[in-house]
Amino acid sequence: MSEPIEWAEKYRPSTLSDVVGNKKALESLKKWAEEWLDNVPEKRAVILHGRAGIGKTSTAYALANDFGWEVIELNASDQRTAEVINKIAGSASKTGSLFGSGGKRLIVLDEADNLHGTNDRGGARAISETIKKTDQPVVLIANDVYGVASSIRNQCLEIKFNNVQTRSIAASLKKICKKEDINCDDESIEKLAQDSDGDVRSAINDLQAAVSGNELHIEDIATSQRDTEESIFKVLTKIFKGHDINDALNATYGIDESPEDMVHWIDENLPAQFKHEIDDIKSGYGYLSKADIYLGRVRNRQNYRLWRYANILMIGGMVVSRSQNYKGFIKFSPPSYWRKLGQMRAKRDLRDNIASKIAQHNYKSIRHVRSNLTPVYTKLLKDDDYAVDITADLNLSLDELVYLTGSKKTTKRLKNIHQKAESMVENFSAPDSFSTYSSSTKKTSSKKKNSKLDESKFNKNENTQTTSKTEDEPSQPVDQSEYNEKKSQDKSQKSLFDF
Numbered sequence: 001m002s003e004p005i006e007w008a009e010k011y012r013p014s015t016l017s018d019v020v021g022n023k024k025a026l027e028s029l030k031k032w033a034e035e036w037l038d039n040v041p042e043k044r045a046v047i048l049h050g051r052a053g054i055g056k057t058s059t060a061y062a063l064a065n066d067f068g069w070e071v072i073e074l075n076a077s078d079q080r081t082a083e084v085i086n087k088i089a090g091s092a093s094k095t096g097s098l099f100g101s102g103g104k105r106l107i108v109l110d111e112a113d114n115l116h117g118t119n120d121r122g123g124a125r126a127i128s129e130t131i132k133k134t135d136q137p138v139v140l141i142a143n144d145v146y147g148v149a150s151s152i153r154n155q156c157l158e159i160k161f162n163n164v165q166t167r168s169i170a171a172s173l174k175k176i177c178k179k180e181d182i183n184c185d186d187e188s189i190e191k192l193a194q195d196s197d198g199d200v201r202s203a204i205n206d207l208q209a210a211v212s213g214n215e216l217h218i219e220d221i222a223t224s225q226r227d228t229e230e231s232i233f234k235v236l237t238k239i240f241k242g243h244d245i246n247d248a249l250n251a252t253y254g255i256d257e258s259p260e261d262m263v264h265w266i267d268e269n270l271p272a273q274f275k276h277e278i279d280d281i282k283s284g285y286g287y288l289s290k291a292d293i294y295l296g297r298v299r300n301r302q303n304y305r306l307w308r309y310a311n312i313l314m315i316g317g318m319v320v321s322r323s324q325n326y327k328g329f330i331k332f333s334p335p336s337y338w339r340k341l342g343q344m345r346a347k348r349d350l351r352d353n354i355a356s357k358i359a360q361h362n363y364k365s366i367r368h369v370r371s372n373l374t375p376v377y378t379k380l381l382k383d384d385d386y387a388v389d390i391t392a393d394l395n396l397s398l399d400e401l402v403y404l405t406g407s408k409k410t411t412k413r414l415k416n417i418h419q420k421a422e423s424m425v426e427n428f429s430a431p432d433s434f435s436t437y438s439s440s441t442k443k444t445s446s447k448k449k450n451s452k453l454d455e456s457k458f459n460k461n462e463n464t465q466t467t468s469k470t471e472d473e474p475s476q477p478v479d480q481s482e483y484n485e486k487k488s489q490d491k492s493q494k495s496l497f498d499f
């Protein structure tokens with residue numbers, strides 16, 4: 001039997017008691033919501049913040065559900081001009097519920113740290129004005145609380161969501177396996193939970209991807225991080241203690257770390273390994289910063305040949321920067337703060353870029369894409385028959401392809417797919433290659449039909465979801481009557497389109 005829907009959606013918690021982890025955060029939120037039952041609390045809005053995939057949005061909806069409140073959601077992809085915000089959130093906050101039932105409407109402002117576009121310029125002010133006078137509860141959601149305008153933050157109760165603990169994730173994966181009638185062993189579940197690094201959504205997506213039939217086998221789960229760490233330490237020893245540049249360079253080719261990662265390993269360990277010898281450190285960072293320039297060029301131009309210069313600079317640079325043989329052992333540490341920060345930002349940008357491409361392609365909203373369609377594409381990309389066409393259709397960069405397939409690195413297969421897609425696009429636009437053009441278009445359109453079919457399969461099932469949300473606003477105009485019809489089936493939640 002085919003899978004009815006993405007499990008992350010299917011098992012979205014509908015009540016607070018189903019939300020895994022973050023008990024303190026849930027308690028604070030509940031307390032704040034209870035205050036609304038008697039009075040208008042001092043803080044009329046809360047910001048739920050924390051990394052993606054740990055349940056912030058689900059919690060807001062579960063809260064509304066538990067309190068019998070309607071939800072009005074505004075997305076960052078909506079045009080949040082001051083006028084629109086005032087009209088929608090302002091009027092909602094003053095008029096109260098149209099449907100009675102506790103009389104409250106929960107205004108959910110997603111991606112509140114993403115108000116950077118021109119349309120949003122007046123948005124931050126409008127949001128803070130709305131919060132000041134609202135008599136309805138407002139929940140803002142953000143990955144990075146520091147990205148939220150301070151005028152807004154000052155008005156809000158900040159509630160931080162932490163990464164969910166491995167054992168809680170493992171328990172919830174087990175529950176899903178039970179409900180889906182999947183045979184699973186503890187080791188596989190543990191591994192999935194551990195690899196997800198606190199992100200429940202990824203854990204569920206990985207589980208679904210790894211299951212084949214009704215079985216979950218450990219060998220179907222992507223390789224663990226631990227092996228990588230063991231070998232990286234050997235390479236770092238050659239970089240920081242060796243004398244042979246080639247030896248150090250060759251060692252890096254054998255490990256599962258891209259130069260993008262390597263630069264962070266070196267950055268993290270350089271000061272300690274050079275025993276705080278200022279000239280050596282200065283020289284080391286000089287080379288590292290030059291390597292970083294090449295990495296930036298690789299990112300901008302997608303020219304992976306430039307990686308070699310980055311590699312030579314960062315690795316050779318360390319070998320030549322060391323002025324003496326330092327005695328004694330200093331432990332290597334994995335890259336911490338900066339890497340996490342940079343990767344989070346870069347990953348988010350990558351994720352949003354991909355979502356926006358898929359959204360345009362399917363006439364769906366970015367939010368809808370992120371929760372429903374991206375995982376579908378991840379699955380389709382596993383199939384070589386689809387992968388090239390999808391990559392060409394969406395004009396995916398290699399990095400985007402790597403991200404979307406969930407691969408931890410740029411593999412040969414992905415490079416091949418990307419190259420084929422590129423030549424398909426080139427053939428498509430070359431004026432003198434009509435024959436190639438027509439055959440590739442034909443192939444593309446037939447595959448396109450298939451991917452649409454797959455999507456409609458998912459969409460059809462979506463209608464059975466109790467938690468279907470107003471985030472389904474399309475990113476581009478669609479047939480309005482069809483859209484309205486879909487909206488009218490869902491009376492409980494409102495969006496921009498309902499006004």
Ligand SMILES: Nc1ncnc2c1ncn2[C@@H]1O[C@H](COP(=O)(O)OP(=O)(O)OP(=O)(O)O)[C@@H](O)[C@H]1O
Nearest residue numbers: 008011012019020052053054055056057058200201
């Ligand atoms: N704490 C959690 N408890 C139960 N399920 C969760 C939890 N966190 C995430 N999930 C699962 O992951 C899916 C996505 O979660 P949700 O959208 O709430 O995450 P988020 O933190 O708001 O992420 P984003 O910042 O990307 O919007 C949910 O549908 C649910 O299946």
